[in-house]
Amino acid sequence: MTAEHNLGLLSVNIAGIKMKTPVMTASGTFGFGLEYSDFVDINKIGAVVVKGTTLLSRSGNSGVRIAETPAGMLNSIGLENPGVEAFLHETLPVLAKYDVPVIVNIAGNTVEEYGELAKQLDVKGVAGLELNISCPNVKQGGIAFGTNCESAASVVRMVKKSTGLPVIVKLSPNVTDIVEMAKAVEAAGADAISLINTLLGMAIDIHNRKPILGNIVGGLSGPAVKPVAVRMVWQVAKAVKVPVIGMGGIMTAEDAVEFMLAGASAVAVGTANFVNPYATVEIADGIREYLNQQGLMQVSEIVGKVRTEEW
Numbered sequence: 001m002t003a004e005h006n007l008g009l010l011s012v013n014i015a016g017i018k019m020k021t022p023v024m025t026a027s028g029t030f031g032f033g034l035e036y037s038d039f040v041d042i043n044k045i046g047a048v049v050v051k052g053t054t055l056l057s058r059s060g061n062s063g064v065r066i067a068e069t070p071a072g073m074l075n076s077i078g079l080e081n082p083g084v085e086a087f088l089h090e091t092l093p094v095l096a097k098y099d100v101p102v103i104v105n106i107a108g109n110t111v112e113e114y115g116e117l118a119k120q121l122d123v124k125g126v127a128g129l130e131l132n133i134s135c136p137n138v139k140q141g142g143i144a145f146g147t148n149c150e151s152a153a154s155v156v157r158m159v160k161k162s163t164g165l166p167v168i169v170k171l172s173p174n175v176t177d178i179v180e181m182a183k184a185v186e187a188a189g190a191d192a193i194s195l196i197n198t199l200l201g202m203a204i205d206i207h208n209r210k211p212i213l214g215n216i217v218g219g220l221s222g223p224a225v226k227p228v229a230v231r232m233v234w235q236v237a238k239a240v241k242v243p244v245i246g247m248g249g250i251m252t253a254e255d256a257v258e259f260m261l262a263g264a265s266a267v268a269v270g271t272a273n274f275v276n277p278y279a280t281v282e283i284a285d286g287i288r289e290y291l292n293q294q295g296l297m298q299v300s301e302i303v304g305k306v307r308t309e310e311w
């Protein structure tokens, strides 16, 4: 195999976003990328998905914001971030020095906020938007946009009207029917779907009988959620035509391959970054090794190739 072939082995194109590898960072677990640049060669990452960004800066939730769980973690960071203006003027110019697509994860409390963010971020240097629809919709009693098909679709429609960038919609797993949600956002114009965001959880200190997290409840991530995530990716990938980005508990290349066999065209690594800052690059190397062992020429050859029909 020539070097050129080898370079192309891992490349993917997700809704027009060209990536050198199918391994992206999961929002909120890799800062703005720059925080990790002393450890990882950012240029070797498929795409950097930055921290959830809001219109105004947010200091996040108070009290304990992270708790370790068996095979995972609970977090209730509360979207701490410096706001879109600081991102555009301070972070983006530095990120632009790297040869890596930058995807901005956006969060709002109204449909209009998502629209405004999308408009402001439609600039050179931003490769795409990822919509975090797990946020409370303040106009509808605080119910998360991503748990109601119509609210989720209205966010997508507004964002699509406000930007020419590819729009990835990140689904919440805290729903009864993930397929219904995926179809609703696809019909509203999503260019790609990513899943899963964290599963709502809670932990209690039995000695003082208080919730461990300051926010009482938080999002569960890490290996504990992986089987739920693989199942949802499999169900969604069969039901939609747009590409699917899989995440939830990916720690190793084998985990990533599992998601791709289930139907993910790319994957994102989250909690693993806290254990091993090199995870995204090591996982891409491991996928390359797997493809070589299998005698395959392109990573797309494994997407959706789980053999359920023979089962």
Ligand SMILES: Cc1cc2nc3c(=O)[nH]c(=O)nc-3n(C[C@H](O)[C@H](O)[C@H](O)COP(=O)(O)O)c2cc1C
Pocket: 026, 027, 028, 029, 051, 052, 053, 075, 077, 079, 105, 131, 132, 170, 196, 197, 198, 220, 221, 222, 223, 225, 247, 248, 249, 250, 268, 269, 270, 271, 272
């Ligand atoms: C500390 C922390 C912060 C997160 N912040 C965000 C965020 O700002 N926006 C978002 O869409 N997802 C956020 N997530 C969810 C992750 O991007 C990812 O969907 C989830 O953690 C599952 O992947 P993992 O098990 O590999 O971590 C966060 C997760 C963690 C652990």
